[in-house]
Amino acid sequence: MTRGAKRRGRKRGLGRRLWLALAALPLAYLLAAVAGSLLPVNRGWQEPAEGTTIYLRSNGIHVDIVMPARAQGLDWSTVLPPSDVADPPLPVRWYGFGAGERRVYLETPTWGDLTPRTVWAALSSGERVLHVDQTAKPGFELRAIRLRPEEYRRLWSAIRAEFDGQPRRIDHPGYGPDDAFYEARGRASAVQTCNQWVADRLRLAGVKTSAWTPFATGLMWRYRRVELEDVAR
Numbered sequence: 001m002t003r004g005a006k007r008r009g010r011k012r013g014l015g016r017r018l019w020l021a022l023a024a025l026p027l028a029y030l031l032a033a034v035a036g037s038l039l040p041v042n043r044g045w046q047e048p049a050e051g052t053t054i055y056l057r058s059n060g061i062h063v064d065i066v067m068p069a070r071a072q073g074l075d076w077s078t079v080l081p082p083s084d085v086a087d088p089p090l091p092v093r094w095y096g097f098g099a100g101e102r103r104v105y106l107e108t109p110t111w112g113d114l115t116p117r118t119v120w121a122a123l124s125s126g127e128r129v130l131h132v133d134q135t136a137k138p139g140f141e142l143r144a145i146r147l148r149p150e151e152y153r154r155l156w157s158a159i160r161a162e163f164d165g166q167p168r169r170i171d172h173p174g175y176g177p178d179d180a181f182y183e184a185r186g187r188a189s190a191v192q193t194c195n196q197w198v199a200d201r202l203r204l205a206g207v208k209t210s211a212w213t214p215f216a217t218g219l220m221w222r223y224r225r226v227e228l229e230d231v232a233r
Helices: 003-038 102-107 116-123 149-161 194-205
Strands: 052-058 063-068 094-101 126-135 142-147 179-188 224-226
Touching: 052 149, 063 126, 063 149, 063 194, 094 102, 094 116, 094 179, 094 194, 102 116, 102 126, 102 179, 142 149, 149 194
Parallel strands: none
Antiparallel strands: 052 063, 052 142, 063 094, 094 126, 126 179, 142 224
């Protein structure tokens, strides 16, 4: 075999190894997500018999934290007034909080608007923004978590800190009449996903949650399923 043929053979072998390594990355990510969703943090936490109930709301891909407008002496309307949204339900009983990458949130009103550019931004450490909706009902596909007063206050403070000072509303119409976007701390990426943001806030509150959960299912399975009619009782 000539020297040139050997060189070409080495290049082809290197190319095959590179493609195999790239193909293995999604599988490694999925395996890590499964392991992270099964591994708990705050493992000694148990839900109390009495307390303030918050909800996790999922559309199957993204999870929000839904909190009472007023509870434990804390009032979200003093931080995020109803005037921040176009047409809030009055009275506002619930506030929903979600985090995401700026381009994904602001440039993709529907999943059909998702582009390779926005996907890359979500995976590669884009700017994080917060999405807040003010509602009369907490929504559908809910999981309930009952919190002790000190746990609720820690969760409230952890979310409040994400606004990095006075909330700064982004000039964007939102998805509907009852929501708005705000500037936020930190970056969003394939590691620090929207769902991991929720898990991190629960961890800071002291609640048992998944160690790393980039996907909604890896977080929601831990908590009590609840129907909307049960919320009204």
